[in-house]
Amino acid sequence: MLTLHDFLDSGNGYKVRLVLAQLGLPYKLVEHDILQGATRTPIFLSKNPNGRIPTLELEDGTFLAESNAITFYLARDSHLWPEDKLAQAQVLQWMFFEQYSHEPYVAVLRAWKHVGFGTTPERLARVPELEQKAYAALGVMEGHLRTRAFFVGERYSLADIALYAYTHVAEEGDLSLSAYPNIRAWLARVAAEPGHVPITYRPAA
Amino acid sequence: MLTLHDFLDSGNGYKVRLVLAQLGLPYKLVEHDILQGATRTPIFLSKNPNGRIPTLELEDGTFLAESNAITFYLARDSHLWPEDKLAQAQVLQWMFFEQYSHEPYVAVLRAWKHVGFGTTPERLARVPELEQKAYAALGVMEGHLRTRAFFVGERYSLADIALYAYTHVAEEGDLSLSAYPNIRAWLARVAAEPGHVPITYRPAA
Structure with missing residues (x-):
């Protein structure tokens, strides 16, 4: 299953949660408190060296960062991405x-x-x-x-x-x-x- | 022919010029002096309401903005864009x-x-x-x-x-x-x- 590393107040994270919901894709949400520096710890930086949420963890352990790149990955083959x-x-x-x-x-x-x-x-x-x-x-x-x-x-x-x-x-x-x-x-x-x-x-x- | 609205010192514009050169695509370059506000004139804003170079003008008169979106448009079907x-x-x-x-x-x-x-x-x-x-x-x-x-x-x-x-x-x-x-x-x-x-x-x- 996909794992989304996120912070609930984040609009960038919300883009990903909205796409996941509208495409009906199951995932596990792991919340990180960015106000407490949770994305700048060594363990988080090993997932995303740029230290930011949202970060999507794929089933094979690959991490994908940048909200708009993540939504592209999730939606490229859906109605949310045009064909032209x-x-x-x-x-x-x-x-x-x-x-x-x-x-x-x-x-x-x-x-x-x-x-x-x-x-x-x-x-x-x-x-x-x-x-x-x-x-x-x-x-x-x-x-x-x-x-x-x-x-x-x-x-x-x-x-x-x-x-x-x-x-x-x-x-x-x-x-x-x-x-x-x-x-x-x-x-x-x-x-x-x-x-x-x-x-x-x-x-x- | 494609027309590129650009400013020579711009790295954002350079991305587009580099892709055009490496793909061998002919184009006309129109330079705008952003130091003199040339991209905030009414005529430029009618091309790109966000008032920025680079802006690519297609043969049918469509304008495309944002350097990285322009390079995607030019290179999507080339070796510069992966298939996976x-x-x-x-x-x-x-x-x-x-x-x-x-x-x-x-x-x-x-x-x-x-x-x-x-x-x-x-x-x-x-x-x-x-x-x-x-x-x-x-x-x-x-x-x-x-x-x-x-x-x-x-x-x-x-x-x-x-x-x-x-x-x-x-x-x-x-x-x-x-x-x-x-x-x-x-x-x-x-x-x-x-x-x-x-x-x-x-x-x-």
């Missing part, structure tokens, strides 16, 4: 956008203000810059969704899952979605997909 | 590692100190943190290469191209590779691949 090469590249475009232009701002503000990483004076000084970049990323999404139901090819895909993970809890980082009606409508569409589970979802042990 | 699903996911793992844990530190230090973005007092105050994170990323790469010739499956792939782009010019950001012999040997292997071109490469007009 350009559509595949567009799904990846939004996944890289998420990790480079969205997560470092939207997720980090939530981590500081909500998850428990805390707001040191140094972090508080950077909040305006992070908010500006978070809203810039949300603006790009809002414009794209003006004429679309989903991010790529008018079908729910890994691109939507990657962007939903932290966008749907953006307000926990004191970001407001009130000026983003297209995003709010898209969040509702994603949440209405068959097999959807919330970020707090744990599989039965 | 796990190997594909591992290539993506390293590409996401590059954009999240490597580029924001290794490339940004070079951008500030070498490319011309400049070192404001605020940026200088962040240099020690960026250096620490840059060396952490290089440490992960060094460990992985201890027993391997290339990042995935003992074959040169898009993962090597993604990580080569900014690692081979890391010293332009005042990072030293002297303590990373495995990385230096790997850089030499990548540079010896057939069809390799340097970061300054422009196609004939």
